[in-house]
Amino acid sequence: MSEIKLAENKVKELEKVCAEHGHQPGELINVLHKAQSIFGYLPREVQEIVACKLGIPVSKVYGVVTFYSFFTMTPKGEHPISVCMGTACYVRGAEKVLDEFKRALGLQVGETSADGKFSLSSLRCVGACGLAPVVLIGEKVYGRVVPGDVEKILKELN
């Protein structure tokens, strides 16, 4: 695994977060949430800092990061694409939409394109079931998406 140099100000911010949570091992998940919002993802180096500051084995941190699908160890793309696979979206063809994104981008779920532009993930229900199937790109919600829309959406973003 290649070593990543973390930005010093972000590391300071992370250390502050750990301190705010009293360096309590029980605060691990809360700390990881904030760590992910600081760095965008949770690379090994971030997990090592968290383990050290909370006084727990890094294997434990890694265990939690890999358990919850919200946490990611790969950096998100400039345009993070999330396809909703909740029940309503699923029955209205979300899987086909997801497959089309996979094909168009050449990515699997959880991956980020080499140029850092797009990342692909799936999630469970964003509460917009009336618009199913729903795709979330960054903050923007796309409703009633069909596979044929995918190329157009990607072109817009490029």
Place this chain on the structure above:
Amino acid sequence: MESRITLQIDNRPVEVAPGTTVLDAAKGIGINIPSLCYMNLENMCITNLPASCRLCVVEVEGRRNLAPACATRCENGMKVKTSTLRVMNARKTVLELILSDHPKDCLICPKSGNCELQNLAVKLKIREIPFAGEQNSYTVETSPSLIRDMGKCIFCRRCEMMCNEVQTVGALGAVNRGFSSVISTAFNQPLGHSECTFCGQCVAVCPVGALTEMDHTNRLIDDLNNPEKTVIVQTAPAVRAALGEEFGLSAGTSVTGKMAAALRKLGFDKVFDTDFAADLTIMEEGTELLGRVSAFLKGDKSVRLPILTSCCPAWVNFFEYHFPDMLDIPSTARSPQQMFGAIAKTYWAEKMGIPRENLVVVSIMPCLAKKYECAREEFRVNGDPDVNYSISTRELASLIKRANIDFLRLSDEEFDRPLGESTGAGVIFGASGGVMEAALRTAYELYTGKKLEKVEFEAVRGLQHIKKATIDLNGTKLNVGIAHGLGNARKLLEEIRAGKSEFHAIEIMACPGGCIGGGGQPLHHGDSSLLKARSEALYREDAEKPLRKSHENPDIIKLYEEFLGEPMSEKAHHLLHTHYFCKK
């Protein structure tokens, strides 16, 4: 008096203390409910209770679902049935499901014949596995001591409990979720790059073949059959107290004489004893202890106390990783295994006129960390290790069987001299508290100049997690502490770090019970009474020895006269002491 709980198990009335589980209550009346993930080392506060395998399910009257006996507490008036048709069918299905994601290569699995999963498959008469589903596949990972084959893991999480709760090492943990859940190191890095100390306690509790030792028996057979090599062996104290178990003898049967005979039959040119080197360790470590304590008592502020023993390689790995700020506290004495190797390849080899490159030193150890220790760079001369490799008690037993030696019919034989001569002090190294007791026997006489009449120090014996004693050395009070299990060691280390330690000297062994409970010993399968019996065997052997103080060992005295000079001499420093590294 606390109230008792009465219930019925299989129509028999049972009375138990509150908090007792159905599994233990049943055990109390001779009903052994099959279990797999559950493990309870009684009196040692080591319990694995994830209640995840569901093999121990029983029927409880009035409950709709079957209940796991390991995690169900007894209640007044409860009516439990442990082997109804419904229970038997459920257990069979559970086992079939576990086996549906388990390799079927039992015939060639290192755990074959000693596997709890295999035993259950026999017991529940599994003849087909009706569930064809996806199978996990993982790369087998090897390290100097352990092999991880996670395709065989059944996720009982005993190893995780040992590594995290008992040893507080934190190398192994559960990662991912659902079907891809697996026990792993952080970032799935090799064990050698993790916090792993190679204590082998994960191997000691693994019910299946997922965690096993790095086996060197084939290499040993090659060496024994190479006419150009002189192959000599040393056997650690704890091995003789446990080896018999592999041949059906009850725990605590000492097989020292048979073991020596078997080793000679296997073809070793000399059969020596690590106990000799244990006596040597006491000479060096005891002298260092007295030196440091005397200087401290005279007010020398540069001396740091307590002094910590350094015989246990997993413990050395532990403090090198977790307490790198305290590397100057442990004794610099090498472990008995390494002292033996250094002396065998210098003093003895020169005496016998054997060139170093033709001499193979093998150790039989109750330990898996010893395999790693042999491989450490600082214990090599021009690339040649002082101890070529180490094999475990289990590996030795398998080799004896493979060589078709009828172990139980062997007549007792003696160790060879000079490196096989030992005192009772060397023998007790294998039990928690033994190194300290051996050191006290010698330190007392060297410090006071008086004869120690009663050589037993009972306060340092036994399986309590942390033992303390104050020894009167002619008016000087020496506070000693003993910890076994790295979690207990951590507590003492943290006290030292905080400047609150009351001790002058501390003995630490990584494995629960000391070396008798080592990761290379016959598997205890959750029965902690074995550990007690093994340690009693060592104390019995000590009591039967004519000499019981290390400094009275005639061959040790001769070694100093002929070769080393005196303890802590320059030569002794060069050959018998070491230094430590920050591993973090």
